[in-house]
Amino acid sequence: xxxxxKFKLTLIAKKAQDLPKLKFTSLMHLLNIEYLLECFxxxxxxKAPGVDRRTLxxxxxxxxxxxxxQTVTELKGHTYRPSPVRRVxxxxxxxxxxxxxxxxxxxxxxxxxxxxILERIYEPLFLNLSYGFRPQRNAxxxxxxxxxxxxxxxxxxxxxxxxxGFFDNVNHxxxxxxxxxxxxxxxxxxxxxxxxKAGVMTGVKVEAVAQGTPQGGxxxxxxxNIYLHYVLDLWFTVKExxxxxxxxxLVRYADDFVIGVQTKQEADKIVLDIRKRLAQFxxxxxxxxxxxxxFGRFAKGNIKKRGVAKPKTFDFLGFTHYCSQTxxxxxxxxxxxxxxxxxxxxxxxxxxxxxxxxxTTLPNIWKILALKLxxxxxxxxxxxxxxxxxxxxxxxxxxxxxWMNRRSQKKTWNWENFRVYLMQNPLPKPKLSHAIYNTx
Numbered sequence: 001x002x003x004x005x006k007f008k009l010t011l012i013a014k015k016a017q018d019l020p021k022l023k024f025t026s027l028m029h030l031l032n033i034e035y036l037l038e039c040f041x042x043x044x045x046x047k048a049p050g051v052d053r054r055t056l057x058x059x060x061x062x063x064x065x066x067x068x069x070q071t072v073t074e075l076k077g078h079t080y081r082p083s084p085v086r087r088v089x090x091x092x093x094x095x096x097x098x099x100x101x102x103x104x105x106x107x108x109x110x111x112x113x114x115x116x117i118l119e120r121i122y123e124p125l126f127l128n129l130s131y132g133f134r135p136q137r138n139a140x141x142x143x144x145x146x147x148x149x150x151x152x153x154x155x156x157x158x159x160x161x162x163x164x165g166f167f168d169n170v171n172h173x174x175x176x177x178x179x180x181x182x183x184x185x186x187x188x189x190x191x192x193x194x195x196x197k198a199g200v201m202t203g204v205k206v207e208a209v210a211q212g213t214p215q216g217g218x219x220x221x222x223x224x225n226i227y228l229h230y231v232l233d234l235w236f237t238v239k240e241x242x243x244x245x246x247x248x249x250l251v252r253y254a255d256d257f258v259i260g261v262q263t264k265q266e267a268d269k270i271v272l273d274i275r276k277r278l279a280q281f282x283x284x285x286x287x288x289x290x291x292x293x294x295f296g297r298f299a300k301g302n303i304k305k306r307g308v309a310k311p312k313t314f315d316f317l318g319f320t321h322y323c324s325q326t327x328x329x330x331x332x333x334x335x336x337x338x339x340x341x342x343x344x345x346x347x348x349x350x351x352x353x354x355x356x357x358x359x360t361t362l363p364n365i366w367k368i369l370a371l372k373l374x375x376x377x378x379x380x381x382x383x384x385x386x387x388x389x390x391x392x393x394x395x396x397x398x399x400x401x402x403w404m405n406r407r408s409q410k411k412t413w414n415w416e417n418f419r420v421y422l423m424q425n426p427l428p429k430p431k432l433s434h435a436i437y438n439t440x
Contacts, residue, residue, distance in 0.1 A: 004034075005030055005032065005034065005035040005038075008030060009030070009116065009117065009120050010120075012024065012027075012117070012120045012121060013120040013121075013123070013124070016120060016121045016122070016123070016124045016125070016182070017124040020124065020125060022182075023181075023182055023183065023184045024121060024182060024183050024184065024185060025184050025185055026185055027117055027183065027185045027187075027188040028075065028185055028187035028188045028191070030113075030117060031072065031075055031110070031113055031114075032072060033065070033068055033069050033072050035113055036068045036071065036072065036109055036110065036113055037064070037065065037068060039109050039110075039112040039113045039116070040056075040064055040068065040105075040109045042112060043056050043105070043108055043109065043112065044056075045057060047102075048086075048088070048102050049086075049102070049104075049105075050083060050085065050086050050102050050103050050104030050105065050107065050108075051083050051084055051085070051086045051104060051201045052083060052104050052105075054104065054105055055105065056105050059105065064105075067106055068106070068109065071106055071109075071110065075187075075191070078187075078190065080191070080194065081194065081198075082103070082107045082110075082194055082195055082198040083103070083104045083106075083107055083198065084198055084199035084200055084201040084206050084207075085101030085102055085103050085107075085198060085199075085200055085201070085214045085216065085217065086101070086102045086201050087099050087100070087101055087102075087200045087201060087202045087214075088100050088102060098215065099168070099200075099214070099215070100214070100215055100216040101200060101214025101215065101216045101217055102216050103198075103214075103216070103217055103218070107195075107198070108218055110191075111195065111217060111218040111219040112218045112219075114188075114191065114192070114195075114219055115218055115219045115221075115222045117188075118179075118219075118222045118226070119135070119222055121182050121183065122182065122222070122225070122226055122229070123135065125182070125229065126225060126229055126233070127229070127233045127234070127237060129145075129233060129237070129249070129250050129251055129252055130225065130228070130229070130233055130252045130253070131145070131251070131252070131253045132221070132224075132225070132252070132253040132254035132256075133221035133222065133224070133225060133254060134225065139253055139317045139318075139379075140382065140434045140436065142251055142252075142253045142316075142317060143316070143317060143319060143335065143382060143434075143436050144436040145251045146251050146258060146260070146316060146321065147333055147335075147436050147437060149249050149251065149260045150260060150295065150296055150321075150333045151331075151332070151333060153247050153249065153260065154246065154247040154262045155247065155249075155260035155261065155262065155295070155296045156261070156262055156263065156264075156294065156295070156296045156298055156299065157260075157261045157262070157263070157264055157267040157292055157293065157294055157295060157296070158258055158259070158260060158261070158292070158293050158295040158296075158314055158321075159258060159259040159260075159261060159267055159270060159271060159290075159291075159292055160258055160289075160290065160291050160292075160293065160314040160315075160316070161257055161258065161259065161271075161274065161285060161289075161290045162256070162285065162286040162289035162290055163255045163278065163283055163284070163285060163286065164283070164284045164285065164286040166224070166255035166283065167212060167213055167214070167215045167220065167224065167255070168211070168212040169211055169212060169282055169283055169284075170211060170212055170213045170223065170224070170227055170282070171211055171281055171282035172193070172196045172197070172210070172211055174227070174231075174281050174282065175196065175213070175223060175226070175227050176189065176192065176193060176196075178226050178227055178229075178230045178231075179192055179226065181230070195217070195219055196209070196213060197209065200214065211282065221254070224254060224255060225254075227281075228252065228255065231277070231278070231281045231283070232250070232252065232257070232274075232277070232278075233250065233252065235277055236250050236259075236274075237250075240270065240273055240274075244266050244269075244270075245263075245266070246261070246262030246263045246266055247260070247261070247262040248260065248261045248262065248266060248270060253316075253317055256316065256317065258314065258316050260296075264292070264294075267292045268292065271285075271290065271292060291314075293311070293312040293314060294311060294312070295311055295312070295314070295321075295323060295333075296323070296331075296333075297323075297331040299311040299323055300323055300331075310323070311323045315338045315340070318337065318338055318341045318379070318380070319335040319336065319337065319338055319341075319380075319382070319385070320335065320336050320337070320338045320339070321333060321334075321335050322334055322335075322336070332437070334383075334384040334437075335382060335383075335384060335385055335436075336384070336385050336387070336388045337380050337385060337388035337389070337391075337392070341380075342388065342391070342392065345376065345392060346392070346395050346399075349372065349395070349396055349399055350399050350403075352372075353365075353369075353399050353400060353402075353403040353404075354403050356368075357403045357404060357406060357407050358407055362404070362407075363425075365404075366425055366427070369396070369400065369427060370427055370428055372396075373392075373393065373396060373427055373428045374428050376389065376392055377389050377428065377430060377431055377432075377433060378433050380392070381430070381431060381432045381433040381434060382432065382433070382434040382435075382436050383432065383434065383435050383436050383437040384437065385432070386430060386432055389430040389431075389432075390430045392430075393427075393429065393430045396427075397422075397427075401413065401415070401418050404418075
């Protein structure tokens, strides 16, 4: 970005850090043509188009410069109107679908520009317990935080919670009030509400929206973090924990969170209080996905007294967390790829191999397959989950053998020939990428 805007964003971040009660009065002027062009250059290529059917690649330098210049003019005159997002439905792990909103390229550019500003203002306020969609934070750090919490603190119970349709139920008025905690620039706030009220197009029909922030919008993750910072994180840390006698800690990744608690009585209280708290802001817990389970170093002994074979497990960020022990018999909490995620990953790999077997050359298939395997290891290759990624590798080999033998009517390989080809053209072997145990 141009040096002037870069300096101003750095200054905003410093002020937000040094003066947590400061409210920003002038932000709209940052949205100049130079800054927007820089944001356009940062957009990811080869993405689906919005309602105008224009992709990033379809814009020449001249076209995008003219379009963004016009956008700046409209912003100054309060005539800018975001286009409705194009709604598509993406399959979920449970066989259902979730709506995804795709903005136009122009709106994506403006959303990215605003998201960067919001990040500079709110990031210094966000608490360490949240890990999703934040700079220098990721899912593996959240997994490590859960592991360290159970291993290092007095955790005997886990609250495994799920907010029902969070992105679809964000209350616009409450979100605006959250934004107003740090921003009092009326023009910038006007633009934020415009994004929220842009509407959704399904087919040829445009629908107005009274609540929610579309998943798929670049600005939605920062909106979610701001909303949940005030609704959940800050409330839990400052108010809820003050009323407890034992240990309790929240770990959140976007709208997915778990809480480690010392006593069952206080776990019950926390769930009840969270249910009431969320209701104030138009949100509800998914009752079928929210539960309290005994978990931790004493869980095995306690439930054995009650005649139960072993402690229950819980899923968080694609991993099943379970009570186990080290080789020398000490307690340990470990993770493995959740059964649901493994099944979906295998099914996705099968469908891809089936689809591409006759569309390109074998070397090209091998190249992409290698990238897919590396991507799987990069996420699921965490401490203790070697067997999980090894199983995925083995399943991939079986599926590859199956579908490459169907590239023609004549069978291409037997297993011996396939192994020879693998030796000559090896696919990446399973490899752990992240250590989350015994690192605190």
